[in-house]
Amino acid sequence: MTDQSHRHPAHPAADLVRRARTGSPEALAGLYALYANQIFGTAYRILRNRADAEDVLQDVFVGLPEALANYREQGKLDAWLRRVAARTALMRQRRERSGPSFDDGVDLPVREVADAGIVERLAVADALGRMPEHLRQVFLLKEVEGFTHDEIGSLLGISAGASGVRLHRAWILIRSLLGIGDQP
Amino acid sequence: MNGHPTIAELAGLEELSRRRRTATRDHLADCPSCRRELAFTREVRDRAREASGGIPAPETLARILARRAAGDRVILPTDLAAAAPRPRRYPAIAAAVLLLAAAAVAAQLVFRNVRDPAPTPPPAAPEHRPPVGISIVPNGAAADVRILGAATIQVEVVLHDGAELSVRGHGAAAEARFRTAGNGITVSEVRGGVIELRIPRGVTSRLFVNERLELTADGRSLRIERSGAVRDRVVLDLGN
Numbered sequence: 001m002t003d004q005s006h007r008h009p010a011h012p013a014a015d016l017v018r019r020a021r022t023g024s025p026e027a028l029a030g031l032y033a034l035y036a037n038q039i040f041g042t043a044y045r046i047l048r049n050r051a052d053a054e055d056v057l058q059d060v061f062v063g064l065p066e067a068l069a070n071y072r073e074q075g076k077l078d079a080w081l082r083r084v085a086a087r088t089a090l091m092r093q094r095r096e097r098s099g100p101s102f103d104d105g106v107d108l109p110v111r112e113v114a115d116a117g118i119v120e121r122l123a124v125a126d127a128l129g130r131m132p133e134h135l136r137q138v139f140l141l142k143e144v145e146g147f148t149h150d151e152i153g154s155l156l157g158i159s160a161g162a163s164g165v166r167l168h169r170a171w172i173l174i175r176s177l178l179g180i181g182d183q184p
Numbered sequence: 185m186n187g188h189p190t191i192a193e194l195a196g197l198e199e200l201s202r203r204r205r206t207a208t209r210d211h212l213a214d215c216p217s218c219r220r221e222l223a224f225t226r227e228v229r230d231r232a233r234e235a236s237g238g239i240p241a242p243e244t245l246a247r248i249l250a251r252r253a254a255g256d257r258v259i260l261p262t263d264l265a266a267a268a269p270r271p272r273r274y275p276a277i278a279a280a281v282l283l284l285a286a287a288a289v290a291a292q293l294v295f296r297n298v299r300d301p302a303p304t305p306p307p308a309a310p311e312h313r314p315p316v317g318i319s320i321v322p323n324g325a326a327a328d329v330r331i332l333g334a335a336t337i338q339v340e341v342v343l344h345d346g347a348e349l350s351v352r353g354h355g356a357a358a359e360a361r362f363r364t365a366g367n368g369i370t371v372s373e374v375r376g377g378v379i380e381l382r383i384p385r386g387v388t389s390r391l392f393v394n395e396r397l398e399l400t401a402d403g404r405s406l407r408i409e410r411s412g413a414v415r416d417r418v419v420l421d422l423g424n
Binding site for chain 1: 195241249252368
């Protein structure tokens, strides 16, 4: 009897990673199909501009075959890719500080905002757009992208403690911007 | 628990220590206002996640493959990303011991003064590793980023005043990759040598090494941005 586990990778991405490392365009396209939307979303939330997010997405996948040499299989590929994307986007943002704003909303995923909801999506987007950049970055990286404070510290060049302080301030500010009363 | 949890604690409820989490949950059971606050944080987070920018343009993949086929390559910042996931919490004592050990190793590896690159090798070390260090020193009207035996380093200079910037690699750094990006220059794959930066006076700029802000030039002088551990080795004036 053939041991199938030796013939097929445990995860479909594993085979794509192996072949992408050798420069296979088909494997790169396969990884793109799996992860492009996530990477684009991460870059967009940081840069708030579709064109810039597209550039980051392109750069990540153009550099991916060589970068995969640094990927260790014990980590989750999607989490690794989002860290790479976040870092690439932050580097781009640092180079081109230009105070962007959310440039479009038409392509946002459609989701009914319940009438009974406390806050609406556009109100949150507006509040995030009005936050100081250093607070907005930490808020997005922690609450949306799910990075730890240690990871955020490394991404932004600050301590994990400073990341925690900024997150707290961001929450206080976003509550104020959304017109929600102070905490009891 | 004493008082109400903070909004950040409620937002990160699942990441609190077990003891704190239990206390917070007990508090939530009796505190309607904190329950509303918790619902608020969850709703804000959900709404923020919805801002995804949609999907990439359909031609993006073709552009990527065309760039690859044309030989274009991009060096991605993977050093942090490659790190293995770490447990989120340690007991306080173990964490303190680890931090002290890491700080000692990092201080030896990173802050070694490369202007006097004559490390004393361990007497009976089974495996000799070359010294590693980065220092930034003035050189007339320029600043030198001196790199000794380091793993791959990326140096990035960002100019804010649109002036002319000169970046030159010496020694092993002459083999590095230089790439203009936005209003600055990124030097990557630096494994040693000296990178000479010539930033005109009157120009505001920032220097990053491995994406960490190292220096800020305010137009007349350079200011070190790192902790006091290396401050005594760096002369700040840029040859006025």
